[in-house]
Structures are given as C-alpha cells and as structure tokens.
Amino acid sequence: MAQFDPAAATAAYLAVLTPAQHAKAQAYTQGGHWLLLWGAIVAVVASWLVLRSGVLVRVRDGIEKGSPKPVRVAFAVLIVDAILEFILNLPWSAYSDWWRETAYGLTSRSFGGWLGEQLAAGLISAILFTLLLVGLYTLMRKAPKTWWLWGSGVVALFFVVVMILAPVFIMPLFNKYQPAPPGPVRDEVVAMAKTVGVPSDKIFIYDGSKQSNRYTANVAGLGSTSRIAMSDVMFKKDADIAEVRGVVGHEMGHYVHAHVFIFAALYALLALVGFFIIDRAFAPVARMLGAKDVRGLSDPAGFPILAILLTVLGLISTPIRVSITRIAEADADTFSLEHFNEPDGLAKALVKTIEYRAATPSKLEEVLFYDHPSVGSRVRKAMDWKAAQQKVDGVS
Numbered sequence: 096m097a098q099f100d101p102a103a104a105t106a107a108y109l110a111v112l113t114p115a116q117h118a119k120a121q122a123y124t125q126g127g128h129w130l131l132l133w134g135a136i137v138a139v140v141a142s143w144l145v146l147r148s149g150v151l152v153r154v155r156d157g158i159e160k161g162s163p164k165p166v167r168v169a170f171a172v173l174i175v176d177a178i179l180e181f182i183l184n185l186p187w188s189a190y191s192d193w194w195r196e197t198a199y200g201l202t203s204r205s206f207g208g209w210l211g212e213q214l215a216a217g218l219i220s221a222i223l224f225t226l227l228l229v230g231l232y233t234l235m236r237k238a239p240k241t242w243w244l245w246g247s248g249v250v251a252l253f254f255v256v257v258m259i260l261a262p263v264f265i266m267p268l269f270n271k272y273q274p275a276p277p278g279p280v281r282d283e284v285v286a287m288a289k290t291v292g293v294p295s296d297k298i299f300i301y302d303g304s305k306q307s308n309r310y311t312a313n314v315a316g317l318g319s320t321s322r323i324a325m326s327d328v329m330f331k332k333d334a335d336i337a338e339v340r341g342v343v344g345h346e347m348g349h350y351v352h353a354h355v356f357i358f359a360a361l362y363a364l365l366a367l368v369g370f371f372i373i374d375r376a377f378a379p380v381a382r383m384l385g386a387k388d389v390r391g392l393s394d395p396a397g398f399p400i401l402a403i404l405l406t407v408l409g410l411i412s413t414p415i416r417v418s419i420t421r422i423a424e425a426d427a428d429t430f431s432l433e434h435f436n437e438p439d440g441l442a443k444a445l446v447k448t449i450e451y452r453a454a455t456p457s458k459l460e461e462v463l464f465y466d467h468p469s470v471g472s473r474v475r476k477a478m479d480w481k482a483a484q485q486k487v488d489g490v491s
C-alpha cells in the first residue's frame with residue numbers, strides 16, 4: 096500500500112476552493128482585520144457624541160431632582176446610552192455586517208431580516224450589560240478604591256452565567272429547538288456522549304439550516320440543563336456520520352475540558368488589568384474629552400468615557416483574546432481526534448468554513464487575529480493524526 100501523505104491530503108481538502116476563490120477569501124479575511132480598527136473608531140466617535148450632547152447628564156439630573164437615587168439613575172442612563180449608541184453605530188453595522196457580507200456573497204439575508212436580528216440581539220445585550228454595569232457602578236460607589244478588584248470577579252461570574260445560560264435560554268430565541276428524532280444519528284451521538292461522560296439524556300435539534308449548510312452543534316448547560324444541540328443539517332438523509340462525529344466530538348471537547356470556566360478565569364484576569372487602567376485613566380481622559388458635569392468614574396452620566404476606554408482596551412487586547420480561544424479550539428480538535436478518530440470527518444466539516452476565513456494565513460496574522468487555528472493547520476493536524484494512526488495499525 097502506498098504511504099499516506101498528510102501534506103498532499105491537506106492540499107486535496109483545501110482544493111475545494113479554486114485559487115481565485117482562495118484569493119477572495121483572503122481579501123475578505125484581511126479586510127476584516129481592518130474592520131476591527133474602523134469599528135473601534137466608529138464606536139469611540141459614537142460614545143464621544145453621546146458624551147458631548149449632555150443628554151445623559153440631563154437624564155441623571157431629571158431623575159435625581161436634588162436627592163440621590165443612584166440605582167435608578169444608573170438604569171435610566173445606561174438604557175438611554177444603549178439606545179443612542181445602537182442608533183449611532185447602526186450605519187457602520189449595516190455596512191460591515193450586512194452590506195459587505197452580501198457583496199461577498201456570504202449571506203442571502205434580506206436587510207429587513209438582518210435588522211430584525213440586530214434589534215433582537217441589541218435588546219438582549221442591552222439588558223444583560225445594563226445589569227452587569229449597574230452592578231459595577233454599585234461597586235464603584237461602595238468601594239471606590241478597590242472596585243476594580245471585585246469588579247473582575249463580577250465579570251467572571253457574569254461570563255460563566257451567560258455562557259452557560261445563553262445556549263439554553265437565549266439561542267432558542269433565534270432558532271427553534273426540539274428533541275432530536277430517533278434514528279442512527281441520534282443513537283451515534285448518545286453512544287459518543289456515554290464514552291466521554293457527557294450527559295446524553297437531552298439531545299436537541301435546531302433549524303440551523305436556515306443560517307448555513309454547515310454541521311454546527313453545541314454542548315452546553317450545567318447540571319440539569321446540560322444538553323447537546325445539533326443543527327438539522329446533520330439529520331438530513333445523506334448526512335455524513337464521520338463528519339457528524341468529528342464535529343460533535345469537537346464540541347464535546349469544549350464541554351469535557353470545561354473551557355467556559357478557563358475562559359472565565361482568564362477574562363477575569365484581563366478585566367482586572369483593564370479596570371485598574373480605567374480607574375487611573377478615567378479622570379485625565381474625561382478632561383481631555385471635555386466632559387461637562389460628570390462627577391467622576393462612579394457617575395453613570397460619564398459612561399461614554401468608560402465605553403471609550405473599554406473600546407480602546409478591547410482593541411489592544413485582541414491578540415490576547417483571540418489566542419485564548421484559538422488554543423481552546425485546537426484543544427477541542429485534539430479531543431475529537433483522540434476520542435472519536437474521524438480525521439476525514441473533521442476535515443470535511445472544516446473546509447466548509449474557508450470561504451469565511453482564509454485557510455492559510457501567515458503565522459503572525461493567525462496569532463494576531465484568528466480566534467480559531469487556520470483551517471489549513473487544522474486539516475493538516477487531522478491528516479498528521481491519520482498518518483500516525485496508520486503507522487500504529489501497520490505495526491500491530
């Protein structure tokens with residue numbers, strides 16, 4: 096038998112796109128890196144406009160009427176701010192998230208459909224972030240010297256709660272979830288779950304085919320809410336069981352290795368550093384931006400200044416944040432290969448994403464911007480795994 100060549104096998108998988116299509120994917124991906132910068136600039140300008148308009152100060156004064164009502168003020172100011180910033184950022188979101196995607200042929204959503212989803216997502220994030228921020232403002236008031244320390248713990252807790260609850264309570268708002276139909280696909284996934292200790296009593300199917308023909312899945316929840324959810328694409332008649340196993344095995348890897356909790360700890364650390372910087376930088380930045388009638392960091396009317404600092408810190412920390420997820424993604428791939436041994440199934444699923452993310456970026460580009468390892472390196476890893484398995488089989 097001819098020697099299996101992992102490099103040639105990887106090249107064969109990547110050849111699902113023509114060189115011209117690869118070039119287009121690269122233009123799309125690299126343009127996307129610049130969008131991070133332009134998007135941050137748009138967000139900073141939007142926050143600055145809200146600050147200079149003085150509207151948040153008027154909302155605060157209107158509610159206080161001489162006596163302090165800090166929690167009520169925080170809620171009102173933050174909700175007004177969220178609405179204003181949503182509207183000011185909308186033209187940019189429409190360009191970067193709908194128009195550009197349409198121009199590249201990557202979405203067929205109508206503008207109305209896109210806008211509806213934006214409004215729903217904006218409403219949910221406004222509610223969640225308002226709750227988080229009201230908590231942070233309370234800390235700033237009660238512990239003005241050490242709020243940044245406690246605040247990072249609050250962020251970690253918030254992250255864990257949202258990550259665990261989102262798939263169970265928020266994702267069903269965008270897709271319809273129901274118990275998976277009995278059959279070979281369901282049986283296979285139940286058997287897989289049992290071998291790696293993932294709860295297997297709740298297997299759901301959602302209408303993922305309305306977003307894409309990719310095999311998507313997630314394993315989420317905690318305790319009694321734990322469940323496996325799979326796109327209906329995986330239940331079609333011609334579904335590829337190897338691909339299902341590769342993808343679901345990857346998702347089980349995230350769950351079994353508790354990536355959510357590792358992310359929470361690392362994000363708490365990032366928040367700690369970021370909040371400390373904000374604590375020190377707020378006053379000088381407020382002066383620089385010409386903020387009027389803002390009483391200090393703990394005054395919600397000064398939230399746009401906080402938002403500007405968060406935007407800048409968020410942009411600067413991009414390489415750290417994407418690297419955290421990229422390492423976890425590589426770990427989930429390894430888990431899938433080691434426990435379910437479907438290198439070709441995994442590779443087939445992976446090459447379906449290379450229109451959206453160029454498959455063979457430079458190492459530097461991957462480190463700075465890629466929140467998943469590049470598909471080129473992921474397929475190569477799967478093929479190297481396959482080659483190593485064949486060697487093992489050869490000697491046994």
Ligand SMILES: [Zn+2]
Binds near residue numbers: 345346349424427
């Ligand atoms: Zn993953």
